[in-house]
Amino acid sequence: MTTAYSQIPADSDLKEVQFSKKSGISSVLGMRKDPFGFQRKREEEFGRISGMSAFGKKWVVASGAPAAEEVLMNKKKAFANGPAWSYLIGPFFNRGVMLLDFDEHRSHRLILQQGFSTAALKSYMDLMQPMIAKRMQDFPTGEVLLFKEFKALTLDVALEVFLGLELPKDEADRINKAFLETVQAGVAVIRKPVPGTRWWKGIRSRKILEEFFYSHIPAKRATATDDLFSVLCRAESEEGQTFTDEDVVNHLIFVLMAAHDTSTISMTQMCYRMAKSPEWLTKAREESLALGPELSYDDLNKLPALDAIFKESLRMCTPVPAHPRMAVEDTEIQGFFVPKGSMVTLTALWNHYDESVYSDPWSFDPDRFSKERAEDKKHRMAWSPFGGGVHKCIGLYFGQMEIKTIMHHLLRNYDWSVPADYELPMDYSSLPIPKDGLPVTLRRL
Numbered sequence: 001m002t003t004a005y006s007q008i009p010a011d012s013d014l015k016e017v018q019f020s021k022k023s024g025i026s027s028v029l030g031m032r033k034d035p036f037g038f039q040r041k042r043e044e045e046f047g048r049i050s051g052m053s054a055f056g057k058k059w060v061v062a063s064g065a066p067a068a069e070e071v072l073m074n075k076k077k078a079f080a081n082g083p084a085w086s087y088l089i090g091p092f093f094n095r096g097v098m099l100l101d102f103d104e105h106r107s108h109r110l111i112l113q114q115g116f117s118t119a120a121l122k123s124y125m126d127l128m129q130p131m132i133a134k135r136m137q138d139f140p141t142g143e144v145l146l147f148k149e150f151k152a153l154t155l156d157v158a159l160e161v162f163l164g165l166e167l168p169k170d171e172a173d174r175i176n177k178a179f180l181e182t183v184q185a186g187v188a189v190i191r192k193p194v195p196g197t198r199w200w201k202g203i204r205s206r207k208i209l210e211e212f213f214y215s216h217i218p219a220k221r222a223t224a225t226d227d228l229f230s231v232l233c234r235a236e237s238e239e240g241q242t243f244t245d246e247d248v249v250n251h252l253i254f255v256l257m258a259a260h261d262t263s264t265i266s267m268t269q270m271c272y273r274m275a276k277s278p279e280w281l282t283k284a285r286e287e288s289l290a291l292g293p294e295l296s297y298d299d300l301n302k303l304p305a306l307d308a309i310f311k312e313s314l315r316m317c318t319p320v321p322a323h324p325r326m327a328v329e330d331t332e333i334q335g336f337f338v339p340k341g342s343m344v345t346l347t348a349l350w351n352h353y354d355e356s357v358y359s360d361p362w363s364f365d366p367d368r369f370s371k372e373r374a375e376d377k378k379h380r381m382a383w384s385p386f387g388g389g390v391h392k393c394i395g396l397y398f399g400q401m402e403i404k405t406i407m408h409h410l411l412r413n414y415d416w417s418v419p420a421d422y423e424l425p426m427d428y429s430s431l432p433i434p435k436d437g438l439p440v441t442l443r444r445l
């Protein structure tokens, strides 16, 4: 059952978006259960640009690489991040760079960029390499929930590389807890601060994080160190702009969140795919063994099999499955009229299964990224796990550096497997995570 999403202006030759009359709850439950089947059915019924209710709002759902390009490149400046992302995660990640728009976003991003320059990345690599090497030596063996282990490891890396603080255990636990509660709040079902709920805990924890970061700012401003916290206290754009204390705190909290689950999900997917296709695990291990234990920044591009596994794993399960925006003026997507005020979302997860782009998209085939086949180059947005346009992930090189360093140590020192008939059960209620934590049998080599 459909209805028109909105009235088209009389003088317009744009097409009308068809809007599904399904209730928001039934759409959200359908998406969570099977996002692929849900979107396929919608496209068969309404086409690639369609309307639906979800999370208490009406949304224009735009699927396919051309629509993604139009919205993300945003040539007419018709789409804004802030009002859309704030609706979902605003109270917890207030004034993070992804929630800013246009000139304000540009000026903040230029300063933030100083924390992600090649020189900065190299110094993070120096901080992270020995720490990861040591932690991987003590990695548990036997029946291991990989997702859980990766989460703990990446959180420790974040504390060291982003914050550069040596905290007593109690304090580290308190901050870890506050951070996890802040992250979890974004996907709360009850979206009001009812005591005891995720939303309420998220707001309480955001306050704890703010107080914690503010208390360390004077010391961070006084002495330069290599961590992101210190870099942001000193960062200056070419135009001479710097961050206030408030900016530093807002950006740090956002970056911690943006880096954490995305990297953990990527590594979990890579390990799962390698366990299911052990020939790729062997190829990646041979590369890592050839390089020696310590991975340098320049070694990162000497791991072609691992790189292809990374790309294919992120194609098959992209950690950020949708990109929400709001239309800030009457506009269009692929010739469909989209009125001012519309919430819009791109179907990033589904776009990576487009049969007109990828051959046999449901099979794990890292060779599709080879120079000869280059399926991902068929369209600018054919492979877009990091988004595109001005909000493209600022941490994409940092993320790959951390993920490849951890994988390098895992491959050199351990083997892992899953039963032949095992299929990873996924929870798609927010970012896609494994319902069972990915249990593997891990043994030391």
Ligand code: HEM
Binding pocket: 097, 098, 099, 109, 254, 255, 258, 259, 260, 262, 263, 266, 318, 319, 320, 322, 323, 324, 385, 386, 387, 388, 390, 391, 392, 393, 394, 395, 396, 398, 399, 400
């Ligand atoms: C494999 C890991 C990662 C994936 C798949 C990923 C994905 C994304 C995506 C899709 C966006 C854009 C969202 C949108 O336009 O609506 C984004 C933005 C962002 N990411 Fe990542 N990310 C990853 C790792 C990281 C890491 C490690 C960091 C920081 C160290 C980071 C920091 C950010 C920031 C700050 C933004 C906002 C940029 C802006 O709005 O200008 N990400 N990420």
